[in-house]
Amino acid sequence: MAQTGVQARRSAVYLLDQVIGEGRLLSECIASGALERLQPAERATAQRLALDTLRGMERADRMLQKHLQKYPPLTVRNALRVATVELCQGGAAHGVVNSAVSVVGANKRTASMKGLVNAVLRKVAAAGPEAWDALRVPRLPKWLREPLVMAYGGDVVQEIEKAHFAGAPLDLTAKHDRGALHRSLGGELLESGSVRLEDSGQVSTMPGFKKGSWWVQDAAAALPVQVLAPKEDEAVLELCAAPGGKTMQLAAAGAKVRAVDSNKNRMERVRENLKRTKLEAELVVGDAMEESGQWDTILLDAPCSATGTIRRHPDLPFAKDGSEFGELIHLQSMMLDHALDLLKPGGRLVYCTCSLLPDEGEVQVEDALARHKTIKADIEALKLPGIDPAWITEEGGLRLRPDYWADKGGMDGFYIACLVKA
Known part of the structure; x- marks a missing residue:
């Protein structure tokens, strides 16, 4: 050898x-x-x-x-x-x-x-x-499997585990022309707009990478910005912006983005990606809880357990044990309240987490709606191409799971809600 x-x-x-x-x-x-x-x-x-x-x-x-x-x-x-x-x-x-x-x-x-x-x-x-x-599909550790079984049932969790074991194809988001990207690299053009490749090779050597024509982003992760639907020249506050896939989406849509994240090293990656794609955004290394002012449009990609990304990051169940869940859930609640306070009347806010745990998604939004009587969930914003209406949850959010689109290669687990202030 x-x-x-x-x-x-x-x-x-x-x-x-x-x-x-x-x-x-x-x-x-x-x-x-x-x-x-x-x-x-x-x-x-x-x-x-x-x-x-x-x-x-x-x-x-x-x-x-x-x-x-x-x-x-x-x-x-x-x-x-x-x-x-x-x-x-x-x-x-x-x-x-x-x-x-x-x-x-x-x-x-x-x-x-x-x-x-x-x-x-x-x-x-x-x-x-x-x-x-002949061996069974590997199972999630008990600290994660048990709450997921409580939330979705054992049969669904087995399908999620199958998706994790299968791994993930490579999803790309086009800077502008998704059709041209599909024609250039092949693969499958998903209904949601992402281009999906099964055998990609080394990303940095693929056509269009150095020119900044696209970036790697799971199809599920590309949906929050589509739900937010930023307009040309619209000022958008993006909280917890790194690693920057959504920042590039917002900038490519023509929005004027203020992207905030406390992690200096991860924000340097955002800066590098913006330079490669020739997109512009105001980058701020700082605490989202210290942001002030009033905004018409806010995207909060809250810190979370990242349990929805295991098909791409199978190290997570081995490196974590769930002990941080309580602290994360409390932080999400505070961040969501703060972001809603920054939202102007008539404004819209998208809250999202790459988590499979309802406590980080459905429960957070349900509780926030109870605390903020002027806030409502905009269900119509969730009705995007490729989205099954059955994925829309009771409180008005969108639940995505790795076993969805199973015939296409699945997707990350995500929760997305669009909240508007009366």
């Missing part, structure tokens, strides 16, 4: 060590330079291996436990997991096994386990994809 393959696999194991052992998100690891020494192709391979292993972790562990009397140290276990997923997805046994042995052997603390790794993986390779496919 070429050294490049070993380097990519070693980096994948390191990423898993960080997520499972240190509770770090993959995005944090990558942003801090975990893969910067790799060539672009190696970097993509390392990320893919880490993501695939996180999605298939339960199956990998079930395959491995048949051949292990006790669990080895985490790094060895993760090397076995990465190799097991590769083997069961059809990877060549010789290269996969030898690379895993090399990864374990290069570490003085684990070198003595090379023989174990070789023996176990030879047995896994013999069992092959057939044994893998």
Whole structure:
């Protein structure tokens, strides 16, 4: 096996060590330079291996436990997991096994386990994809699965887990001409306007990326701005703006955007993306709760558990444990009240979260409507192309789930509500 393959696999194991052992998100690891020494192709391979292993972790562990009397140290276990997923997805046994042995052997603390790794993986390779496919779809951890079962029922949660295990295609938002983007890159032009690609390769090398003709944005994440429907030259206050996909949508629609976020590093990414796409917005690194004035149009993409993004970020259930839910829900409530206070009479506000938990969506809006008697939900704003009317909830919001559009590749879990002040 070429050294490049070993380097990519070693980096994948390191990423898993960080997520499972240190509770770090993959995005944090990558942003801090975990893969910067790799060539672009190696970097993509390392990320893919880490993501695939996180999605298939339960199956990998079930395959491995048949051949292990006790669990080895985490790094060895993760090397076995990465190799097991590769083997069961059809990877060549010789290269996969030898690379895993090399990864374990290069570490003085684990070198003595090379023989174990070789023996176990030879047995896994013999069992092959057939044994893998016979195992159940990996389940969410109890801290997340139980509240979702309470909200949607066990059958729905199983469909959500299928969507998570399948992963996510690449969705793109066009700066202007979605038809031209579709003709240029192929894929599928969704009813909602996003262009969906199944096998995209390296994003930065795709036609139109350097010119800023489009940006990566899940189809569900592109809907809040469509619900808000900004007008040309309309002043829009965007709270919690990073990483900037919605900022670019607003700017591309011709709105005059004041984008606020407290995270300096994430706002630098927004600045870079605006420069690449040649779009303009006023960027403010600051606390959304300190914003003042009166606005006709506000977008609040509130901080949340991000549980709706697991199909793209399978590290989340391993890096988190749900302990932050209470604090987030309280913060969302305060932010929503503050944003509504900033809204002029006759103005409209879109509240959204990339969460599957009703406490971060439906319940927040239901409670806000009870607290603010001059506020009403605008259901008509939610009736967009591609949206099933059954997804509109009792209090007047829009609930999106990963199992929706299952035949098209699913979507992120999102909650969106458009609130207007009398």
